[in-house]
Amino acid sequence: MSNSNLFLKSGFVRAPLQNGVGRYVCQLQRIVLKFCKSHGGSRGLRDFIEQDLVDFASNNPGVVVYLKPRRHRSPVVVAEYLNGDRVWMNMHNKTHSEITKWIEVLRTQQGDIASTRLRKYQYTDYPSVQGPWTPFTFKDPKLNVAELPNEEFGANNRLPMSATEQLRIMFEKQTLDVKPQEE
Amino acid sequence: MSAVKRAQQWATFARTWHIFDCKWQDPYESANVIKKYLMGLHKPIYHPMNDCGDVVVCINSREIALRGDEWRQRAYFHHTGYPGGATWTLAWELHNKDPTMIIKKAVYRAMKGNLQRRHTMERLFIYPGEVIPEEVKQNITNQIRQIRLVPTRLDHIPEEEVQKYPKVMDYPEDYVLK
Numbered sequence: 438m439s440n441s442n443l444f445l446k447s448g449f450v451r452a453p454l455q456n457g458v459g460r461y462v463c464q465l466q467r468i469v470l471k472f473c474k475s476h477g478g479s480r481g482l483r484d485f486i487e488q489d490l491v492d493f494a495s496n497n498p499g500v501v502v503y504l505k506p507r508r509h510r511s512p513v514v515v516a517e518y519l520n521g522d523r524v525w526m527n528m529h530n531k532t533h534s535e536i537t538k539w540i541e542v543l544r545t546q547q548g549d550i551a552s553t554r555l556r557k558y559q560y561t562d563y564p565s566v567q568g569p570w571t572p573f574t575f576k577d578p579k580l581n582v583a584e585l586p587n588e589e590f591g592a593n594n595r596l597p598m599s600a601t602e603q604l605r606i607m608f609e610k611q612t613l614d615v616k617p618q619e620e
Numbered sequence: 621m622s623a624v625k626r627a628q629q630w631a632t633f634a635r636t637w638h639i640f641d642c643k644w645q646d647p648y649e650s651a652n653v654i655k656k657y658l659m660g661l662h663k664p665i666y667h668p669m670n671d672c673g674d675v676v677v678c679i680n681s682r683e684i685a686l687r688g689d690e691w692r693q694r695a696y697f698h699h700t701g702y703p704g705g706a707t708w709t710l711a712w713e714l715h716n717k718d719p720t721m722i723i724k725k726a727v728y729r730a731m732k733g734n735l736q737r738r739h740t741m742e743r744l745f746i747y748p749g750e751v752i753p754e755e756v757k758q759n760i761t762n763q764i765r766q767i768r769l770v771p772t773r774l775d776h777i778p779e780e781e782v783q784k785y786p787k788v789m790d791y792p793e794d795y796v797l798k
Binding site for chain 1: 628631632634636639640641663664665679750760761762763764765766767768769770785786
């Protein structure tokens with residue numbers, strides 16, 4: 438996370454599975470199209486209003502559509518959602534087909550998804566089946582009763598055997614083998 | 621949050637106190653090990669933004685072993701800020717003045733220099749000898765394994781064992797040991 442993301446709303450990845458299992462509730466509540474009647478920057482939005490807006494409104498009776506003409510200002514779409522999110526999107530110089538696609542995005546998304554910082558790229562309701570880790574998992578139970586510091590737990594136990602030690606063990610083995618023959 | 625979950629959370633994020641015996645250890649090698657425990661890098665829950673570092677207690681820092689002739693060669697630089705205020709202290713001089721300083725500086729240098737470093741260093745306790753205050757000792761639940769094997773001196777091994785140790789040959793009677 439960099440400093441520029443400090444004020445970004447943070448959240449987790451989620452699957453919008455609940456919505457649409459029984460019935461679909463459109464999360465988009467209100468959409469305001471702000472545009473200029475004369476400027477070229479609003480051309481695409483004006484085309485959208487002329488050709489597609491009536492169909493859009495009749496297909497989505499749950500969405501309130503406002504039109505706000507304003508002189509010599511760039512076109513903007515503001516969408517408001519059931520969870521209180523408000524998405525502001527600039528439509529300056531966007532073509533008709535681009536705007537159709539962006540408005541489809543605004544209609545189908547659940548709240549302001551694009552401007553959340555994902556804390557993690559994975560999420561689960563059941564983080565662990567075997568129980569979460571604690572400092573005492575995989576620990577030698579002998580440590581519970583040991584008096585620390587202790588040579589047994591402090592010495593390095595991964596070093597290879599030294600040649601001296603190997604010779605000593607060979608010698609001990611030899612003496613063990615020899616002894617029964619003498620008796 | 622249920623009582624069980626709260627206890628679970630507490631257990632997962634509890635700080636463990638580790639003890640590390642510096643006897644015969646290279647401070648610069650062992651700093652890399654101590655660093656991992658101080659920052660919590662040894663835990664599967666590690667994340668730079670969660671506070672999961674542990675406490676490390678170092679004992680016997682007086683008995684550290686530097687490589688080669690580093691006691692004479694390594695210099696520690698300090699500048700007071702005034703003109704002519706630069707000093708270079710050799711490792712053996714520094715160790716005579718403060719036997720905890722070399723291991724402390726080694727751990728400090730092993731960590732990346734960020735805002736967290738000084739707070740992480742607060743969790744490192746260093747004692748020159750074997751004596752630890754009781755309130756520190758009662759928290760210790762784990763020991764960090766040393767890197768090097770601590771050699772045993774011949775005159776510290778009991779006489780019986782030395783006699784029993786297998787020999788390839790005996791010196792002749794008239795052999796003169798230097």
